[in-house]
Amino acid sequence: MKPRVYIETFGCQMNVADSERAATGLRASGYDLCQSIDEADVVLLNTCSVREKAERKVYTRIGEVRAARPDKRDLLVGVMGCVAQLEGEAVFEHASSVNMVIGTRATDRIPVLIERAREGERRVLDLGERGEQDSWDVSPVERHSPHVAFIPIIEGCNKFCSFCIVPYSRGREKSRPASEIVAETRRLQALGYKEIHLIGQNVNSYRPRVEDGLEGFTGATPFCRLLRAVAATGLPRIKFTTSFPRDFHPDIVTALEENPNLCDWVHLPVQSGSDRILKLMRRGHKRSDYLERIQRIKNSSRRLALTSDIIVGFPGETDEDFHETVTLVQECEYDSLYIFKYSKRAGTPAAEFHDNVPETEKTARFLELEKVHRAAQEKIYRSYVGRKLSVLAERQSSRSESDLTGHSTCHKVVNFKGDNSLEGEIVDVVVTEAKTNSLYGSLV
Ligand code: SF4
Known part of the structure; x- marks a missing residue:
C-alpha cells in the first residue's frame, strides 16, 4: 500500500x-x-x-x-x-x-x-530557494473547490510594513510568467471552473521578468495588462486579491470597466487613517493617496464592492490618530472590513516600538470602529434587497439542506433555495433579505 x-x-x-x-x-x-x-x-x-x-x-x-x-x-x-x-x-x-x-x-x-x-x-x-524548474501545476483533484480555483501570480513581498512578518517568511516578490498564468486560466476554463482568484500578497505589484503572454494587451502596468489578458480567455468570473494601495493604478478600474468577467470587487487594505501612524507602519502611502484611489473606485461606471483591513491600537496611536481612522472608514463606506487589534509580532520592526496602547483601549477602539463600519455595511447590504445578483452556486448551505450558498460577483455570500443539480452553475438570484454578513434571495 x-x-x-x-x-x-x-x-x-x-x-x-x-x-x-x-x-x-x-x-x-x-x-x-x-x-x-x-x-x-x-x-x-x-x-x-x-x-x-x-x-x-x-x-x-x-x-x-x-x-x-x-x-x-x-x-x-x-x-x-x-x-x-x-x-x-x-x-x-x-x-x-x-x-x-x-x-x-x-x-x-x-x-x-x-x-x-x-x-x-x-x-x-x-529552507532553500525555489528551483528554476519548479512547477506551479495543481491537479484538479487537489483543488479546494471544483468550481473556484486559486492561481498564485506573485509570491513574497518587498514592502516591509513595520508590523508584518510576511517579507521575512515569504521572501522577496517574485512574479510568475504571464504566459503560464494565462495557460493555467485556459486549462481551468476547459475543466469547467467558473471562477478564478489571482492571488498574491500584493497582486498589483506584479512584475514578471519577461512579459511573454502579454503581447497585444494594453495597460498602464504589467498587472493591468495581465488582467486584460486573463479576461480575454473568457473565463466567466475573475477576482484578484490582495492589492497594495501604492501600486493601485487607476487603470485597474478601467480594466474592470472594460471587461464584465473581471468581477466587481476590490480589496484594498489601508491599515490606518492617520498619516502619522501610516508612517510608523512604513506603508509608503498617505491617507490622501489612498482616498484618491478610493475616489476612482467609487466613481467607476460599475458599482464596485470595496473591502479593507485595519489595525487599531498600533504603538503610539493617539485618540486623534484613531479619530482619523474613524473618519476614513466613514468616508470609504466599506462593504466589509477586517479590523484587528494590534499585537506585537516578534521579528518585525514594530516589535521594538513601545506598545503603549492598553488592551482595554484597543478593545474600545475595535468596538467603536466596528460600530461605525456596521452602520455603513448595513446600509450597503440593505441596498441590494430587490436587486438581481449573479451568483456562483458553490455548495449546499451548512445551515439548511434545501439551501445553496455561493458568492456574487461583488464577493458577497448569497444563500438561496435550490437543489444540488445547480451546484457549479452561475445563476441569477433576486435578493429578498439582507443579513449581517450575507444576503438571502430567490432564484430568478
Ligand atoms: S502588510 Fe502586506 S504589503 Fe505590508 S509587508 Fe505585509 S504582506 Fe507586505
Whole structure:
C-alpha cells in the first residue's frame, strides 16, 4: 500500500494554494493523500505565522497529532509554511517529535524530503530557494473547490510594513510568467471552473521578468495588462486579491470597466487613517493617496464592492490618530472590513516600538470602529434587497439542506433555495433579505 499523507492547512489563500501544489507533487511521486490523521503515515502542518498566537497554536497542534496516534511510532510529522521558514532549526528544539521542517520555497521538494525522513534521517530541514524548474501545476483533484480555483501570480513581498512578518517568511516578490498564468486560466476554463482568484500578497505589484503572454494587451502596468489578458480567455468570473494601495493604478478600474468577467470587487487594505501612524507602519502611502484611489473606485461606471483591513491600537496611536481612522472608514463606506487589534509580532520592526496602547483601549477602539463600519455595511447590504445578483452556486448551505450558498460577483455570500443539480452553475438570484454578513434571495 502507498504511504498516505494528511495535510492540514492554516492561514491565507497562499497557504491553501501551496497545500494544493504539495498534494499534486506527492501524488505524482506515488503517495496517497488522506483526509484524517487516523489514516496517515505522514502528517504535514502547513502553518501561518502572521500572528504570534497562530504560531503558538502550531506547537499545540503537533502535540495533538502525536497524541492522536500513540500506537503509530513511525508516524512522520512535518512543519511546512511560514512558521517553518521563520523558525527553521528552532522548530526541532521546541518540538522534538517533528521530523521535517519545510520552508515556504521548498514545496516541490517535499516528496524527496519525506523519503529522507523515511530512510531514517532524524531532522530533515529545507529552507532553500525555489528551483528554476519548479512547477506551479495543481491537479484538479487537489483543488479546494471544483468550481473556484486559486492561481498564485506573485509570491513574497518587498514592502516591509513595520508590523508584518510576511517579507521575512515569504521572501522577496517574485512574479510568475504571464504566459503560464494565462495557460493555467485556459486549462481551468476547459475543466469547467467558473471562477478564478489571482492571488498574491500584493497582486498589483506584479512584475514578471519577461512579459511573454502579454503581447497585444494594453495597460498602464504589467498587472493591468495581465488582467486584460486573463479576461480575454473568457473565463466567466475573475477576482484578484490582495492589492497594495501604492501600486493601485487607476487603470485597474478601467480594466474592470472594460471587461464584465473581471468581477466587481476590490480589496484594498489601508491599515490606518492617520498619516502619522501610516508612517510608523512604513506603508509608503498617505491617507490622501489612498482616498484618491478610493475616489476612482467609487466613481467607476460599475458599482464596485470595496473591502479593507485595519489595525487599531498600533504603538503610539493617539485618540486623534484613531479619530482619523474613524473618519476614513466613514468616508470609504466599506462593504466589509477586517479590523484587528494590534499585537506585537516578534521579528518585525514594530516589535521594538513601545506598545503603549492598553488592551482595554484597543478593545474600545475595535468596538467603536466596528460600530461605525456596521452602520455603513448595513446600509450597503440593505441596498441590494430587490436587486438581481449573479451568483456562483458553490455548495449546499451548512445551515439548511434545501439551501445553496455561493458568492456574487461583488464577493458577497448569497444563500438561496435550490437543489444540488445547480451546484457549479452561475445563476441569477433576486435578493429578498439582507443579513449581517450575507444576503438571502430567490432564484430568478
Ligand atoms: S504589503 Fe505590508 S502588510 Fe502586506 S504582506 Fe507586505 S509587508 Fe505585509
